Amino acid sequence: AQSVTQLDSQVPVFEEAPVELRCNYSSSVSVYLFWYVQYPNQGLQLLLKYLSGSTLVESINGFEAEFNKSQTSFHLRKPSVHISDTAEYFCAVSDRSSARQLTFGSGTQLTVLP
Amino acid sequence: GAGVSQSPSNKVTEKGKDVELRCDPISGHTALYWYRQSLGQGLEFLIYFQGNSAPDKSGLPSDRFSAERTGGSVSTLTIQRTQQEDSAVYLCASSFGLAYSDTQYFGPGTRLTVL
Numbered sequence: 001a002q003s004v005t006q007l008d009s010q011v012p013v014f015e016e017a018p019v020e021l022r023c024n025y026s027s028s029v030s031v032y033l034f035w036y037v038q039y040p041n042q043g044l045q046l047l048l049k050y051l052s053g054s055t056l057v058e059s060i061n062g063f064e065a066e067f068n069k070s071q072t073s074f075h076l077r078k079p080s081v082h083i084s085d086t087a088e089y090f091c092a093v094s095d096r097s098s099a100r101q102l103t104f105g106s107g108t109q110l111t112v113l114p
Numbered sequence: 115g116a117g118v119s120q121s122p123s124n125k126v127t128e129k130g131k132d133v134e135l136r137c138d139p140i141s142g143h144t145a146l147y148w149y150r151q152s153l154g155q156g157l158e159f160l161i162y163f164q165g166n167s168a169p170d171k172s173g174l175p176s177d178r179f180s181a182e183r184t185g186g187s188v189s190t191l192t193i194q195r196t197q198q199e200d201s202a203v204y205l206c207a208s209s210f211g212l213a214y215s216d217t218q219y220f221g222p223g224t225r226l227t228v229l
Contacts, residue, residue, distance in 0.1 A: 032215045043118075044205065044220040051215045090157065100164070100214055101147065101173065104157035 002027040004091050006105035014113050015083055021076040021108045023065075023091030033074040034092040034102065035065055044090065050074060061085075086112045116140065118221035120206050126227045127196055135191040135224045137206030145211030146189050147218060148181060152202035160204075163189065164211050196228045 005024045013019045025031060035047040048059040055067040065076045074091060091105040119138045127133050139146050148160040159173040163183045174180070178196075183189040193200055203225050207218040 034217075036220075043222040044207075046217050046219075049215070049217065092157075094214055096214055100145065100209075100211075100216075101159040101162055101170070102149075102157075102218060103159070104149075106156045 002031070002093050002095060002103050004093050004103055004105035006091055006108050008108050009106065010109045010111070012111045012113055013081055016080045018079050019077065019081050019085075019110065021089050021091075021110065023074045023076065023105055025072050025074065025091070025093045027072075027093060027095050029095045031093050031095045033065075033067060034094075035059075035063070035074070035076050036090045036092060036104075037087045038090065038107075039087045047076075047089070081110070081112045083112050083114060085110060118206055118208050118219055120204075120221040120224050122224060123222065124225045124227075126229065128229050129198060130195055132192065132194045133196055133226065135193075135204050135226070137189045137191070137208075137221060139187065139189070139206070139208030140219055143208035143210055143219075144186065145209045145216070145218075146183055147207040147209075148189070148191050149205040149207065150202045151205055151223070155202075157205070160191070193226075196226075198228045201226055201228045 003026045007022045033050040036044045037047045048057045050067045058064045063078045088107045090107045092102040121136045144165045146163045150158045161181045162170040178194045181191045203223040205223045206221045209216040209218045
């Protein structure tokens with residue numbers, strides 16, 4: 001069975017500061033990794049995903065995540081955050097044993113302070 | 115194009131009543147998923163439909179929960195004899211269903227409150 005751990009439930013950070021949201025997973029087979037974002041009063045939106053190939057994946061709004069197989073991690077980073085990045089971020093994993101369902105972490109609330 | 119839509123957006127019901135939640139997936143998506151988002155349990159998988167195959171019901175928490183998908187498109191999640199612990203946001207997602215790596219696109223959810 002697979003699982004996802006997001007160690008930080010709340011991350012407050014000042015505007016223009018860098019941020020890292022941590023995600024660790026456990027799975028016995030090859031995985032696909034996702035970061036979803038949920039803005040206040042909105043649905044889940046895909047931010048970025050790792051399928052194969054380059055271990056560094058980027059989103060259109062400046063976030064990036066690096067797949068680290070040896071550490072079973074997929075941490076999300078942004079070098080300079082904006083107020084508009086305030087949202088809840090969910091890490092998720094799927095693999096060939098999961099019949100395509102996503103297993104989500106518990107989420108990290110990122111709050112960007114002025 | 116149109117995304118995943120769900121109705122109603124909010125539903126308040128009394129304990130013991132039955133409720134039906136509806137999901138319209140993105141046109142052309144063969145895979146449809148239901149998840150539940152609650153304060154205590156986070157995001158949990160409930161059920162998965164793929165084309166005309168038998169659904170994967172492994173995430174349904176009890177036999178009070180059921181779902182169907184008519185004509186490979188619209189899906190209805192039914193909760194019978196609702197309990198207060200059923201209060202949550204019920205999310206529907208769809209994908210092309212071609213690969214394990216397919217992106218799932220989520221609807222806005224139905225917020226269910228059981229009094």
